[in-house]
Amino acid sequence: MHKRDVEHAQRHPKVIIICDDPAELTGVVDIVASQVKEYRTFTSYKEVAELLSEAPPGVIVIARKTVAKSVEIYSLLAKHGLLNYAHENILLCENKESGIAFRCCMKGIFTDYFVYKPMYENYRFRMILHNALVRTEGKSEVAKIREEHFGRIDDNLKQLIDDAAAYHQKADETLQNARRSLDNEKGINKVQDDLLEELKQKHLSPLLDELEQQLSESVHELTRRLKDKQFSIAELTALLTEKDNSTHAQTAQHVSPVGNNGELDITEPKSIAAKQEEIKIMVVEDNEIYREMIAKILRDEGYKVESVTSGLSAIKTLRKHKFSMVFMDLFMPELDGYNTTKNIRNISHCKKLPIIALTSNKNKEIIRKWASLGLTGYITKPSTKSSILKAVDKALAENNELN
Incomplete structure (x- = not known):
């Protein structure tokens, strides 16, 4: 049996791909196979349900004909109680449905989405998948990147990336601490409790939401500006750890x-x-x-x-x-x-x-x-x-x- 077939038939995959036609996902499967050996592709709801009952995968990739069909099968799995565990879910869609996919992610239905028809930015999918694997494993299961692999990257760029990461983490922790403190704050009587609750709902919570949104947008903008200079971990892995x-x-x-x-x-x-x-x-x-x-x-x-x-x-x-x-x-x-x-x-x-x-x-x-x-x-x-x-x-x- 071909090596790819052996890997593809894993009984306990870390990644599963749910689709209607595997022949349309050759490029996607190649990228998945380059990052993780344990993966499987399914076209049947029954097979997916059986696997989820036996060995729930950390990452679920859904690439049905339309976003509506992808949402439908994911909702059905959730309705039957098969998704009640920590996992990452990635939606794949055609370019014409990218707006709908974006809305699904904003609503929290999916972790992220990727346009695979046509597949212009396969590096982005590598990064999405890599991050999903890291979050589900708690640590990276893919090839490790050492500092020397970055070659002669400008020191200022390296410092900028490190500073951005530290800023993001610190700001996020500060916001979360503020939310917890606000939730625990109580008055000495019912009147004060009511006034405090009104203050939270009308002023403080919206302010924290706005700050959180600004943080997210700032990080997104920084990522965009660094895109031309910063390789993804997946790219560096493919280039240097073979x-x-x-x-x-x-x-x-x-x-x-x-x-x-x-x-x-x-x-x-x-x-x-x-x-x-x-x-x-x-x-x-x-x-x-x-x-x-x-x-x-x-x-x-x-x-x-x-x-x-x-x-x-x-x-x-x-x-x-x-x-x-x-x-x-x-x-x-x-x-x-x-x-x-x-x-x-x-x-x-x-x-x-x-x-x-x-x-x-x-x-x-x-x-x-x-x-x-x-x-x-x-x-x-x-x-x-x-x-x-x-x-x-x-x-x-x-x-x-x-x-």
Whole structure:
């Protein structure tokens, strides 16, 4: 039996997925499987009810055809007393129903929601699931992140994140203490009790509610501003905690422009003759954290690395200096990866320069168009250490063969 089937048949899963058509949830299941081994997918109410009676999971993901149907099955399970335990529930919906999903979460029906049709932000789902697992387990069951995994993050950014977390926790504790003190406050007679209760209802409780709402909004805004600079734990885990594979030179992906069947061609690598200390690699990525993570992985392997933040900077540098290969992000400000590659190919000594695409975009047309400029390979984001090194080995093998 395939490993995925074994994991998928767990009798005591930590995560269950309730849906109408599992075939539509391939991407979702892949993300769940990357974070937790014990999970199952159900399409039958009876099967879900039996599992909840026997081994209640900590996280319930519901992704039925409509939000109404998801609410319906969750309400039915609750009505039959099958959800009377601490758990997290995540609603998956289509983009057109995101407003309804948002309202359901605001009303407290679901812990969080995620738009999986189309799935634009799979990192967000990774983070939602990770947080849900942490809350239900009391501690993280996923791969641990050590401080050194953050690479060369700016100290000011790290301090800002730490300060924000401390502020949020302290402010939340202060508000909760104020609520408890207010609830315990009593007068010396009925008249005072009535006056105090009126004061609570009309003034003090609304004030605390407003402060709590402002705190939530402030944290949300801070999170939004840090989004471009801060990786989620799931991304960092995928990138840095994968066990090193000493045979990574054997299976690197390779992209030819377009095969006869219209699909990208993936072939096997050959041996590598170049010495690592003589290899100079450029990393073109506007996301500071991701850029430094790739650079660190390459440097740790003995390669010389130069990082740039934009396509324009890459072109300018490549006109003056020679590199062994380039890692290129697709979406960047000013000039995207496709047009940057197009300009690089016009530089005389870069016409055959190995270029490896970095992208989280699953649109095959975009990849084909980019590949037509002469990509050596591509890796998807978040990239694992193994996939990065495989891509390097493959690119060097191709280049040596051509030369």
